[in-house]
Amino acid sequence: QVQLVESGGGLVQPGGSLRLSCAVSAFTVDEYAIAWLRQAPGKEREGVSCTTMSGGSTIYKDSVKGRFTFSRDTAKNTVYLQMNKLKPEDTAVYYCATDFGQGCDYYEEFEYWGQGTQVTVST
Numbered sequence: 001q002v003q004l005v006e007s008g009g010g011l012v013q014p015g016g017s018l019r020l021s022c023a024v025s026a027f028t029v030d031e032y033a034i035a036w037l038r039q040a041p042g043k044e045r046e047g048v049s050c051t052t053m054s055g056g057s058t059i060y061k062d063s064v065k066g067r068f069t070f071s072r073d074t075a076k077n078t079v080y081l082q083m084n085k086l087k088p089e090d091t092a093v094y095y096c097a098t099d100f101g102q103g104c105d106y107y108e109e110f111e112y113w114g115q116g117t118q119v120t121v122s123t
Contacts, residue, residue, distance in 0.1 A: 002027065004097065006115065011122065012119070014122075017085075020094055020119070022036075022078060029077055030074055031053065033104050034072075034098050035097045036049045036095070037094070038092035040092040047061060048068065048081070048094070049061065052102060079096060091120050093117065100112070
């Protein structure tokens with residue numbers, strides 16, 4: 001059974017950092033493209049970052065470039081999103097997702113998500 005289990009969210013002040021984790025089961029993190037998506041209240045789901053199969057390349061939403069970093073630990077079969085210099089507009093539920101493909105085209109539309117983890121950036 002495919003499972004994507006996110007963790008690591010929380011409340012953080014602007015300028016702070018969080019590291020999100022996504023533990024994967026039923027496939028390896030090298031096997032398919034994996035993405036981080038987010039959805040804020042009242043807003044559309046949006047893509048944050050995606051790494052292609054085997055980690056060949058990683059792309060980022062423009063507003064998070066230079067602040068967020070996608071990484072993988074193949075031994076733990078887990079992917080991470082390191083988020084630095086957080087801003088209030090980063091507040092959202094964050095999901096890891098896949099569509100069991102190789103690439104990141106239209107990754108914001110990946111259909112297999114975890115349960116999500118809440119990130120709140122506020123004073």
